[in-house]
Amino acid sequence: MTNTHEDVVVTASSPGKIIIVGEHFVVHEAYAVAAAINKRVTVIASKDGTRKVRFVSQGRDYYFPGTLARRFFPAPSSVMNEIFERFGKCEEGMSIEIRSEIPRGSGLGSSAAVSVATAAAVTRIMGKKLSLEEISKIAMKGEAAIHGNPSGIDVETSLRGGVVLFSKSSGAKPIAFEKGIEILIAFSGKSRNTSALISSVALIRKKYPNTFAHLVESSSFLSLQAVDALCRGDLPYLGAIMNIAQPILDWIGVSNDKLDRMLEDARSGRVFGAKITGAGGGGSIIVLPRPGTAKEVIDRLEAESKYVFSTLIPQEGLKVEQ
Ligand code: MEV
Numbered sequence: 001m002t003n004t005h006e007d008v009v010v011t012a013s014s015p016g017k018i019i020i021v022g023e024h025f026v027v028h029e030a031y032a033v034a035a036a037i038n039k040r041v042t043v044i045a046s047k048d049g050t051r052k053v054r055f056v057s058q059g060r061d062y063y064f065p066g067t068l069a070r071r072f073f074p075a076p077s078s079v080m081n082e083i084f085e086r087f088g089k090c091e092e093g094m095s096i097e098i099r100s101e102i103p104r105g106s107g108l109g110s111s112a113a114v115s116v117a118t119a120a121a122v123t124r125i126m127g128k129k130l131s132l133e134e135i136s137k138i139a140m141k142g143e144a145a146i147h148g149n150p151s152g153i154d155v156e157t158s159l160r161g162g163v164v165l166f167s168k169s170s171g172a173k174p175i176a177f178e179k180g181i182e183i184l185i186a187f188s189g190k191s192r193n194t195s196a197l198i199s200s201v202a203l204i205r206k207k208y209p210n211t212f213a214h215l216v217e218s219s220s221f222l223s224l225q226a227v228d229a230l231c232r233g234d235l236p237y238l239g240a241i242m243n244i245a246q247p248i249l250d251w252i253g254v255s256n257d258k259l260d261r262m263l264e265d266a267r268s269g270r271v272f273g274a275k276i277t278g279a280g281g282g283g284s285i286i287v288l289p290r291p292g293t294a295k296e297v298i299d300r301l302e303a304e305s306k307y308v309f310s311t312l313i314p315q316e317g318l319k320v321e322q
Pocket of ligand 1: 019
């Protein structure tokens, strides 16, 4: 049987992420720990013979290259540019449909997940089978288009799934973790600008270099302790680490009133720990509930947030089907 253009379809999906401990300090060479979540981005690439690259998202079509495609999809557009630069243009044209379960600007790694899934789907439909390292390098172009100077932790977590210990110099190390750890996530509804937040933290570093250097060291220490707690399933200690990290994030200026109120709501329930996750300035918080209290904590969080959910840590990262 001969293949028509329509027969060639690749579906790639990858998860969003939470930072358990170490955000921002990871940009300054500290270790950080991140985990995949149960919300994913799916990219469906198909060869359609149009000789154009077409994005389909929420029922609207955008052609690439084109200002609308770049404006609405800076991450996948940058990933496509990188792929075409490396491997040449896809002469037949293709359609790329992006379906996301992760709200944009929620600090839950939507741009990394879009970048990873696009890099995987588009290279595979062009006949390239790339290693995780190569997909990571391409996906980082999409992440950089949104975040300016990302550490790479979001991309690595989306790619590998599970729990990842990451530093810029040593890269990503998958961590064995106790299964069944339930984490609650609440989005403040205010999208954050990671690039601006990274720059404002760099100013704090400039103003207080010694203090900042100690905080980078502490952040690495807490991250290694968190790995230990995750391996042993020591949730009270993991929660304590989250609670220690939060005031430090507050001091570097990445929390705000809304996030503080959400954290207060969470803590007035029975929880082991709570903190913001990701860049802050908006975005989301994570909460580690005590056994049997998740429902009660979710109810409290719903007073401040319209987007609250519970996740176990999925082992699966990038998944590609052809
Ligand atoms: C964003 O999820 C985490 C930050 O540390 C930025 C980064 O590491 O790329 C704020």
